Amino acid sequence: MTDAEGYVTTFTYDAMDRVVTMTDAKGGVTRYTYTDHGEVATKTDAEGYVTSYEYDGNGNLVSKTDPDGYTTEYTYNALDLATKINYNDAKEVSYRYNKTGDLVSMTDWLGTTTFELDLLHQMTAATDHAGKRVEYTYDGVGNQTSIKMIWRSFATLKKLPLLLY
Incomplete structure (x- = not known):
């Protein structure tokens, strides 16, 4: 190659x-x-x-x-989906799924990220531990048509004029 x-x-x-x-x-x-x-x-x-x-x-x-002898361990559920990763430094990542096997949340040492899905099992939104949100839209045949990133809440944006004076 x-x-x-x-x-x-x-x-x-x-x-x-x-x-x-x-x-x-x-x-x-x-x-x-x-x-x-x-x-x-x-x-x-x-x-x-x-x-x-x-x-x-x-x-x-x-x-x-x-x-270096560091071991990372992986755990799975009955559907062979990863449910936990344990790192040598005692950090851990866990995964949670809905009954159809779609990933609905991931928790690591920083916090939890949640995932929302539509009826076609397509991710429509992801929100991280800090409240940062990404939204996805799709057309009628499942092609992604937009990604919207929302980093600030309305409450935070309301305070912006106060900072500008």
Whole structure:
């Protein structure tokens, strides 16, 4: 593969057509190993640093350990949707879904972001922990037609003339 600047990256594959090595333009080789079920088990970069991955019986990533030994753990619900990510530094992200499997909220160390959806499961709005809101509209066939960003509430805007005097 040649990028826009003319640098070439080459790949080798195993009998299952999975990438085994990737050689970058400077000759650095990244190596991959796989589980019996075909998921990436390890990635060894050009400097010899290893990242390892573990999966559950459904093929969901349940842990990733980086070269420094930091582990990130992942939890899933019965629908195999991620419900929680625990980072090594004790930070956590959790996800909540409606009964049809649509993401309705995400909570991290900063707070909760909520998502609103229409009957076609298209996101119509997202509001973050600080009240910043993004609204989306769609045409009759589901193409996104607009994005509206709302960063200030009406109460905040009412105070603006007072600041200008």
